[in-house]
Amino acid sequence: MRRRGSLILVAAALVTAVAAVSVLRVRPGDIAVVSWRGGGTPDLRTPGLSLRVPLLQRVQVYPRGAVIVRATLATASREGSALDLPYTVKAQPDPQTLLRLHREGGDGGATAAVRALVEEQLTKAAAATGTFDLASGSAAAAIAASTERALDEKLGPGLVLSLGRPILPAEVRASFERAAIYGRRVETGAHVVLVGIDGADWDMIDALGARGRVPNLARLKREGAWARLRSSVPTLSPLLWTTVATGKTPDRHGINDFLVADPRTGRKVPINSTFRRTKAIWNILTEAGLPSDIIAWWATWPAESIQGHLISDRVAYSTFDLSRQKQGAVHPPEYASIVETLRVPDESVTYQQVARFLHISPEQFRRARGLAAGRDAGRGRGNGEGPSVESETEVSINLMTRVLASTETYRRVALDLLDRESREGAPARLFAVYFQGVDEVNHRFAHCAPPQAALCPEGDYRRFKDAVAEFYAYQDEILGEILKRARGATVIVMSDHGFASGAGRPKDVKPFIEGKPGLWHDLTGIFMAHGPLTKRGEIAPVTLLDIAPTLLYVLGLPVPEDMPGRVVEEALASDFVAAHPVIRVPSYEGLESPAAPGSVPIAQGTGGVEGDDATEQAIRKQLKDLGYIGGGGAGPVSPGPTTAIPGPAEPGRQGAAGEARGSPAGVPTVLYHANLGAVYVSKKQYEQAETEFQKALLIDPSSAPALSGMAIVEEGRGNLDRALEYLQSVVRLETGADYATLIKMAALFTRMGKSADGVAYMRGLEPGHDGGDLRELGLRVALGMLYSATGRPREAETALLRALAIEPTSVAAMQELFALYDGQGRSAELRPMIQAALGKNPRSAMHHNWLGLVLRRQGDLKGAEEEFRKTLEAAPDLVGALANLGSLYLQEGRVDDAVAVLKQALLKDARNPESRTNLIVALGMKHDLEGARQLVKDAEGMGQRAPLFYNALAYALHVNGRNAEALEPLRESLRIDPRQPDALKLQSEIENARPSDQIPYR
Template sequence: MAGPTENPTAIRRPARRVLLVGWDAADWRIIDPLLEAGRMPHLASFLDTGIRGNIASLQPMLSPILWTSIATGKHGDAHQILGFAEPDGDSGRVRPVTSTSRRCQALWNILSRRGLRSVVLNWFASHPAEHINGVIVSDRFARPTGAFNEPWKPVPGSIWPQSWEEDLNSLRLHPSRITREQVSHFVPEVDTVNPTRDPKGRKLVSMLARCASIHAAATALIVEEEWDFFGIYLEEIDRFGHEFMEYRPPRMPHVDEQDFARYRHVIDGIYTFHDMMLGRLIELAGDDTTIIIASDHGFHSDDLRPEGSASTEQRPVAWHRPYGMLAIRGPHVRQGENVYGASLLDLAPTILAMLGQPVPRDMPGSPLLQVFDVSVDVESTDTLEDGGSPHDAPESEDDPWVVREMMVQLADLGYVEDDKMGSVVKDRRRNLAQIYHATGRTLLALREFEAMLEEDPDDRGARMAAGNCLLTLGRLDECEAMLAPLLEGEEAAPFAAHYRGMIAFRRGDDEGALAYLRQAEAASGPNAALLTQIGQVYLRREHWDDAERAYMRALELDPDHAAALNGLGVVYRSRGRLEAAVLAHMRSVALLHHQADAHQNLGIALMELGRLPWAIRAFRTSLKINPGNAAAHRCLALIFEKGIERPLLAERHRRRAEAIVAARRAGRVEVAEEDAAVDDTDFETAGDGGVS
């Protein structure tokens, strides 16, 4: 274990205690207009004395995976919560994901074993409630245990310790107790809503009752319990989004005018309702508490909304935006500034650092030290996994009503096809493969998708994903053969043209790539991703004007398109506009930190500006994300040879670049990345002067 840094003015524990408020799918694009209109006053006051920013999501954007990654600081393949449902080995059936399936410790386990107290409410995959040092109210606490018009008994195993069961269960709110006045906050024409006959109305009051139950439990526990860490998760912004985002102005073509008039205010209503709850939590937590508000992803709310309903088209993830919201306030936190480059995986290390705990190197993220107005000493260690159980949960009997209600909800939203074991196992395997692909382990992903195709050759999703893996690996003939069954027929024309364009680009056929990509644009209309790929073709041809036009059009459609900003930075650098290039690349990595090529491009622009210490940092970050990046090693070799004279480092990076190229030529991709791993001491030995 490495000790804290040698800085006599640094603070060891900058937070007395930490409150983490999870708002599933909360998005600045909806919040900011409400802030400007004065409709979220508590969040506005919070931001006046705190910081804010985007937070990059992970793939796949599925809430149980993401919120478990937030709690553990690990990717899904490490924590093994791989979807909404899981096989139940004892019964042979399927069930919603449980705490007993998690394969690494969450924050509350780590803190409990180090003598700190936690209170956790409604966290995904937290049932049965774990026996921690503190209190857990599981994600089944507020679920129905009977028919809509019947009383609901408490959910067994949903509260720890048992001494809290009577008090907290008395706070559970049945939907029948939601008043018409309360519904009018969301639907002003409240007389048009009948929960007993209207499915939308029934879902609205049921979700409100569940949210109010969790909030009531939180307000009791935040005052009555002693705690160092308090985590509360609220899913209703996401759930309301899937039920009602299609009714938000402007009206989508498929939406009935009467339904639009009835439900057009619901989304703004759920945000302002969350602001009311936030105000109470802030008041009860006190000024000496560090408060983090975060979402796992955003939610499309404008002209980027997919066609059709978010809840009936069986593609709910298409509505998710890859950037969530992040806001932090408390002692020693900067005020009135932005936080850049945050990822969901940074939250657990940040909370550990706030509470003066060591940050393990097996967490891929890093503490967000930029949020503090003081220097913070952070102790590091290899791991905090102690070899014992990764959770503190007992085995618990599932309440059949709760399981049924949760599985029906997931099926309605399109997250699970049905409750058959084979379907759930396939979904979990698909999600694992997506995690591998998103984290650069493309060969592992390909093996999973190929295994799925062996079991079901008609699995179009697995075939498309396998084709993407082969494209990433540059195995273009195999990619074409894999995708061939999907590229036939008139309906597949836009998709076929798009993929053929990407394959042509990888083959160096720029003319063919442009022809196919323009064909795809004509067939399906412009979108930011397609225009960015067109820009990439022009970029390689050094047609700077055409590339800039393509990137600017992409950014008009989606101002937060990180790849378009990265490409635009390359255009600016080619024209000698180095300051503009640096700004474009910085905007790109601020939105999406884990882009090795964007950090590399930022490093090149900084190098050409003569800002060598900052360039080294950019190349270092690129190599941490992609250790097999030979170009970044070459750039570092050049800096250490001709700029900051460190001949030994220059030779080391040159040799690493050569080893990567040789390994790739031999087809040993994984070996190349392993051999190219960068040790931080490479950069520490470069000396001070802003380098280390």
């Protein structure tokens, strides 16, 4: 009996135990997944009590519903360098997503699934990142952001990824050691002279060269290698010339505006070397033991200690006390006393010198200089700009005086160093001198250059019409003096951007209107290389990023992988290139590099040198007179007025804007952030761009550049409605400069399928946009676009003809009108209008392109080819013109020429549909069907599934007798768009075995 009782107790205990282990307790906030061992469908268990089957079911609890992974990924950089990348990721998926991930992860559950997804993306990101950026951690934020964005849909918006410090193999770490890098240098014996001419433009040089006015520039182009130089956006000198000096983009080198806020005082001060975060070429040459002379380069004050000479960009200001600031002005400091004797003060410039450029009277000169002297005296007494107000003419006279003094100062210093080192038999390996005068004179006088424009009154035209051309001639004379002293050197002459001239000048805005300098800048600058190591003739376009790698290469130094530019080998002699293969190293920055955004400036060792108020005021005055900055004071930066018109609300994004005070090097100025945002936009790094634009808007909620930048960001993300809201905020500001904004809004309304709403919006703006000016031009073009999209061709035609009546050379208006007329078979009617526009602006690439299309439609193939060639002469990168020329060659049966041109077009823009379509056809005509198929596969790999590509492949197969195979791509095309008359016709011809003479793209 006692034994039976014991058994009952044991059984009861077992039952209790089984019951206990069969009950699953999930704590509040946690989520559990219960799955059967050996298979079956898992299920979710929410907080509370539930049953499970012991031994047969497995439980995985996710605390707070989160999936956390801490791991290290073995990965490799773009160049193939292996390293280990520690990371931590926390995902917060919704319950159903968590259940799906748990199933996908198998025995490892959701943790394994999240790890697999994250590591797949990290591996891709690492493979697209340079060794330096990966190893130093400078790309960590960008990699984390791109991975979070890529997995947002699969894992939910709560994903947070952080990367640890990379673990480097010994051989990778050793590749960053200075001895290893500089030990790979080879002696080339080269000496390089680099002459930077800000704003120099081929249109002006070629025109003046034909008249014999710039013989030195003309000779270099005739005897050396030359190219069009592609500038970068924004086209602002401090950014661009620092890109030249560092080989890095502004988000890396840290120079992003003319003015920055001193992190110690918050006062706006001119940009200087203490804000640069990467090594310039003179730092690299110093570490390599090679002397360099650097004169007047942007953002070089305070001067760094280098091997050679560095003459900073503040030396030429008359207000700058060189005797007191030797340490910061010049390196070595002992050369400052010589520079002092070479300086040309503003007050020493004579009437005769200025009269070479400006047709003014001695009395006008004396009055202007008297006002300047009073202003400078007031500045010296701490009275700011002084008591007198200068007229526009007097500002122009004083600015020309100042430009001449500065140019002469740096000319004298440059010639002194060349002569001195020639006598000593020890020339610098790199001699670099920068001249700003051409850009400055253009900014003040280009609107008054011939032919006379409406912006320039008759009196100003008489006074200032020769200023730009004469200054080019003067700059050419200086170049000639340098060339005489640089015999045997490889000479590179370049500009950072071009400048509008002739009929290509803006019609409504003078080049010195405050805060709008970029309106007159042209994205095409000049590049020339001349000397014993160079070739002769035109070469492919170069970029600002190509200059530093090319200089390092010519001087025998390795080219770092973290410089995104290339060596311009095609400019150099073949035997030199053959004897000196390019040597690559990860970076000159070192693993503790400050190159990441938000890091410490590299030139901080120049600290302890104080700027002086008088010189900083003089610099601000100069920038204001040139239109580079507005008229704001130098006081501390503060948030803008609360009454400003804001953009759309930013729920959930306050963190980005709230970091404004923690910007790189403590420089929270509106334009700094807006410019940096534009750089990120150009790289399609939208998270970083948004952060910068929001910082700008925190300072000034009515900043048009920041609002427009946010519109680009949202458009890039596919949020067209939010992009439209930001652009509407820009229009509400009523700045009078919404021409491009209205046209962009019309395109967005159309893409959103809301063209009728767009018409109503634009019609509402008509009362304030009816002045026959640039504002009305933008509105009429926008209405033309929207009327076309809503199927109202007559109203579209009326709006566009009105736009062309306002501005007959308008590219935007003609583009829309050409599309409208061409679709109606009326393109020939546009021929007189296009030719009239070319009469006003013979360099308009798009008008030549349209004329070529008209002539082709009319059967004048020779005339069309000539116009397409003129198009490409004016704009070598205009891919549409290359596609048109290739299509023309196909029509003429010149298949080899067509293939060559179309391959060139596709290299410039792999996503251009016309180029790809025509090249597929051309390869088919050359019987290269594998090549044609590969072009379609490549497009599919980029997410492009255009019916034209499949039609072209079908045609290529058809003309090669592969009819059965041709039907397959045709069916794919018609699946995408069943309403294609050309495709249906081709399908009928193939099925009925009839030959086709219809090329898929006209």
